[in-house]
Amino acid sequence: MHRLYLVPTLLINVVIIFIPAMLTIALAFCRWDGIGVPTYVGLANFRALATDRVFWMALGNNVIWTAIFLTIPIAMGLLAATMMLVARRGSAFFQVVYFLPVVIATAITARVWQGMIYSPLTGVAGLITRAGFPVPNPLTLPSTALYGIAAVDLWHWWGFLCVIFFAALRQVPQEQIEAARIEGASFWQMLRYVLIPGIRPTITLMMIMTIIWSFLVFDFVYILTQGGPAFSSEVLSTLAYRSAFYDLAVGKAAAVAVVISLFGLATTAVYIRLQAKELDQ
Amino acid sequence: MRLVESRTTFVLTYAALGILLLITLFPIALLVLNSLKPATQIVQNPLAWPEIYRWDNFTRAWNDARFGTTMLNSALLAALTIVLVCSTGSLTAYVLARRKIKSWKIVTFYLLATTTAPIQLFLFPLYFGFAKLGLINNVFAVSLIYTAIYSPFAVMLLRTYFLAVPKELEEAALIDGATPWQVFSKVMLPIVSPGILTVALIIGLYSWNEFLIATTFLQRTDRLTAVVSFFLLSGQYTSDWGEIMAAALIIVLPVIVLFVALQRRFIEGMAGGSVKG
Numbered sequence: 312m313h314r315l316y317l318v319p320t321l322l323i324n325v326v327i328i329f330i331p332a333m334l335t336i337a338l339a340f341c342r343w344d345g346i347g348v349p350t351y352v353g354l355a356n357f358r359a360l361a362t363d364r365v366f367w368m369a370l371g372n373n374v375i376w377t378a379i380f381l382t383i384p385i386a387m388g389l390l391a392a393t394m395m396l397v398a399r400r401g402s403a404f405f406q407v408v409y410f411l412p413v414v415i416a417t418a419i420t421a422r423v424w425q426g427m428i429y430s431p432l433t434g435v436a437g438l439i440t441r442a443g444f445p446v447p448n449p450l451t452l453p454s455t456a457l458y459g460i461a462a463v464d465l466w467h468w469w470g471f472l473c474v475i476f477f478a479a480l481r482q483v484p485q486e487q488i489e490a491a492r493i494e495g496a497s498f499w500q501m502l503r504y505v506l507i508p509g510i511r512p513t514i515t516l517m518m519i520m521t522i523i524w525s526f527l528v529f530d531f532v533y534i535l536t537q538g539g540p541a542f543s544s545e546v547l548s549t550l551a552y553r554s555a556f557y558d559l560a561v562g563k564a565a566a567v568a569v570v571i572s573l574f575g576l577a578t579t580a581v582y583i584r585l586q587a588k589e590l591d592q
Numbered sequence: 593m594r595l596v597e598s599r600t601t602f603v604l605t606y607a608a609l610g611i612l613l614l615i616t617l618f619p620i621a622l623l624v625l626n627s628l629k630p631a632t633q634i635v636q637n638p639l640a641w642p643e644i645y646r647w648d649n650f651t652r653a654w655n656d657a658r659f660g661t662t663m664l665n666s667a668l669l670a671a672l673t674i675v676l677v678c679s680t681g682s683l684t685a686y687v688l689a690r691r692k693i694k695s696w697k698i699v700t701f702y703l704l705a706t707t708t709a710p711i712q713l714f715l716f717p718l719y720f721g722f723a724k725l726g727l728i729n730n731v732f733a734v735s736l737i738y739t740a741i742y743s744p745f746a747v748m749l750l751r752t753y754f755l756a757v758p759k760e761l762e763e764a765a766l767i768d769g770a771t772p773w774q775v776f777s778k779v780m781l782p783i784v785s786p787g788i789l790t791v792a793l794i795i796g797l798y799s800w801n802e803f804l805i806a807t808t809f810l811q812r813t814d815r816l817t818a819v820v821s822f823f824l825l826s827g828q829y830t831s832d833w834g835e836i837m838a839a840a841l842i843i844v845l846p847v848i849v850l851f852v853a854l855q856r857r858f859i860e861g862m863a864g865g866s867v868k869g
Binding site for chain 2: 411534567
């Protein structure tokens with residue numbers, strides 16, 4: 312009878328996620344405008360992507376994004392979490408403040424940065440420019456747009472990692488820390504030889520999740536630049552979204568979605584294997 | 593206990609933590625500060641203290657973003673999603689935690705796999721399918737999508753709460769003649785209710801803040817969520833940043849108040865669900 316308990320969750324999941332996902336895979340081999348009857352075109356969508364400059368730019372941007380988020384926020388989170396462990400007093404307060412950006416809606420975070428920081432008219436960048444130190448709006452330059460967006464997501468995101476690492480660090484056996492302390496370990500030695508090895512599973516998992524999430528990034532890019540200027544900040548998810556809903560090239564959008572998923576799939580395989588180990592315990 | 597002896601390390605640590613604190617609070621301070629200012633003063637200096645307090649920024653934001661309607665939509669959407677996720681999720685989490693069925697492993701892996709599926713992998717057929725069925729602009733239909741997306745997270749988190757309940761409790765209830773359903777609803781659910789509350793808070797936060805699905809599936813002006821109507825207000829209808837920041841504050845303030853009041857639940861839930869689940 313306990314089988315029935317699973318029915319609501321699985322039914323909703325299959326109808327909303329599984330069946331449409333299968334349809335997307337099928338649509339990747341079709342041409343479809345979202346209204347008429349899809350026509351089978353074989354690998355044409357993928358061939359078109361292979362020669363599409365925007366597609367490769369988007370893919371490249373996702374790779375850059377992954378590289379940024381695998382390093383900067385993880386290093387920041389790790390460092391801040393360790394410092395919170397050193398400081399002890401006040402760590403609860405720091406933790407809450409660092410986590411604040413995580414609970415603010417992405418649309419709002421994006422607009423605050425856009426209008427109050429980057430804008431040459433109403434933002435801090437404009438104020439600094441008027442004071443005689445020209446600061447261009449990073450979102451309007453092809454060479455910096457992606458990094459301008461990444462900075463916003465970084466601000467929004469790093470606190471989450473910090474809090475997770477802090478929680479993990481507090482599980483590191485007290486004796487190991489004590490032993491290193493008696494040996495006279497410095498801050499960096501403590502971090503390098505005791506703390507990081509102590510929370511390695513958490514770091515690994517966060518890195519895997521970072522790779523998966525980096526290929527899904529959508530909100531900040533869509534709101535801040537819509538992938539522009541001149542596709543310089545386009546990522547795969549915004550490319551797919553625009554193809555489907557603005558150009559009504561649903562087949563192409565589906566093909567892009569399949570590519571995103573393939574990147575996710577490889578990482579997911581690793582992720583699930585890690586989870587399997589935990590479940591077996 | 594202190595981690596390192598050196599006093600310099602100690603001072604440097606607080607200095608660095610303080611700098612990170614300022615970086616975190618700076619944009620939030622800008623949001624609050626400028627929500628009170630007239631547009632003309634923001635153009636002069638976004639950092640300055642308000643010369644006059646423009647409280648009418650809030651009333652204009654409330655009217656222009658139609659928060660009377662859109663906040664209600666957001667609240668309804670969040671409430672529906674919470675009820676759906678908690679009810680269906682707790683059933684599933686219980687079965688998976690207690691390994692009540694042989695295929696518990698496959699189901700767990702399937703749910704884990706869907707948490708990593710990109711939304712774009714199912715968004716397009718879902719949208720055109722819903723359009724055909726007349727489910728666009730339907731808040732209940734959107735809450736079903738949220739339920740599908742968020743319930744794996746909820747199941748994994750609730751699973752850990754069910755795992756913490758001693759098996760003997762269940763066995764005792766069964767010996768006393770309780771049916772399996774009574775064991776679940778009368779014995780287990782009350783014990784894991786703190787977990788359900790945590791899940792409810794986080795799912796509520798996620799659906800309140802969600803953008804991509806909401807902007808795609810709820811397009812009619814009287815069906816928009818608060819976040820989407822804020823997005824449209826700031827993008828098209830006004831360039832008065834005082835008003836835009838006031839609108840932002842109206843959406844963010846209840847979230848921040850709730851978060852600060854119940855921080856431990858939020859943090860443990862969000863961290864726990866993604867670390868363990």
